Amino acid sequence: MVLTLAQLAEELGAELRGDGATEISGLGTLRGATAQQLTFLANPRYRAYLEQTAAAAVLCTADQAEDCPVAALVVADPYQAFARISHHFDTTPAPLREVHPRAVIAADAVIEDNVSIGPNAVIGAGVRLKAGAVVMANAVIGDGSEVGEQARIYPNVTIYHGVIIGPRTIIHAGSVIGSDGFGFAFNEGRWNKVAQVGGVRIGADVDIGANVTIDRGAIEDTVIGNGVILDDQVHLAHNVVVGDHTAMAGKVGVSGSTRIGSYCMIGGAVGIAGHLEIGDRVVVLGMTLVSRSLTEPGTYGSALPADRQDRWRRNTARFRHLDELYRRVRKLEQDAGRG
The missing domain is CATH 3.40.1390.10 (MurE/MurF, N-terminal domain)
Known part of the structure; x- marks a missing residue:
């Protein structure tokens, strides 16, 4: 050009x-x-x-x-x-808009116009590939799933059964969508698996990086809104809901049943505990551990920045005595109040 x-x-x-x-x-x-x-x-x-x-x-x-x-x-x-x-x-090669003869396609799959399917791709029973969708080499689309118009599925992506992918969404190589959530009940010395009967619904114009994992819902669906961007190696657990146009940097981990609002920005390697509510337009700085709900818009962070080793060691040692120091200060305040 x-x-x-x-x-x-x-x-x-x-x-x-x-x-x-x-x-x-x-x-x-x-x-x-x-x-x-x-x-x-x-x-x-x-x-x-x-x-x-x-x-x-x-x-x-x-x-x-x-x-x-x-x-x-x-x-x-x-x-x-x-x-x-x-x-x-853009140097990305244009798809050939053909079905490769080595693709494996179920007899009842619905393949609309102008779809491209690469070699060794597997299209399961009842799958619907909408017009202009691209499924590249070695990708797997599980039974009953749907890939929207102009969506692009890169090589070696695995989409399990019952997953809905919106139009123009991009899923990069190695990502897994719809794997079982981490659902187990402990009883009598062993873990008993809970069947994960929900699915995954991904909206329009979503960009999912390489090696992202999005678990299917335990009962209801895991839901990713429109315009969301997920960097490489993000993990979203079962029943997570992500609002429209939220962005997550690499290695973010979101535990089960947490709901994240729209237009949020989550920095790299942030860990978010389960069953929390993150409101709209929340910014979380990289390496932060989120252990409580953040319902008000704003910027939040908790990670300590890098420092010289000698000072870091001293401060770490002092941090261990923080509770003791707090109790001593409280006692001094109470004694002063009684005086």
Whole structure:
């Protein structure tokens, strides 16, 4: 794909400062872009690299454009503009829109128009693949599941029975959707498995990273709303509900029956206990342990930042005496009150 700056400016509604005939054939960073590539400046920490950039043009704000040594496309939000333009230069191979002869497809599966099914994919009984869906090599779609219009299932994804995938949703390689939840009852020295009879419902325009695991519901369904994004290695336990447009970074773990609202942002390696309520527009910082409900919008965090080893050891040792110190202070306060 080759586009001129004039074409890009028209598409974005951007102010062009430079030669509109300049051709763009790729994307790059401020530090690494070449004279045929477009870059952007969104984070102020990288402004020092602007004056040395060798890019053909930079997406930036009006005040940043004053220091730009090359052509500029002036926009209100450079990163959003970059996101729009990036799809012109996407290198993801287009699906072949064919059913591979080595695919295994149940006789009663419904395959709508323009569907692509890769080699060794398995399509179970009663499955419905809606128009334009893509199921890549070695993926498994379990009995009675449904994959929505233009959804894309990458290689080696396993979708169990009774799972609903919404339109335009993307599930990356190695993810498992609809495995049994962690349901066991302990009695007489052993664990007795509880049948997980719910399913999983995933909305439209969801982006699920690689090696994500979403468990099926124990009784009711596990539910993922529209526009949710899940980074690699996220785990959602049975009966979790995630509201629309919530984002979770890598290695987040959410325990069973917790409900998370819409437009939340959950940082990497956050652990959320079960049966909690997380309200709309809650931000949880990385490495936080959430052990109580967070119903009010805002930013929450609990992890201690890295420190020098000697100071970390001292503070850790002192932390062990925190309860003792609290009790001593309380006694001093009570004694002072009686005096």
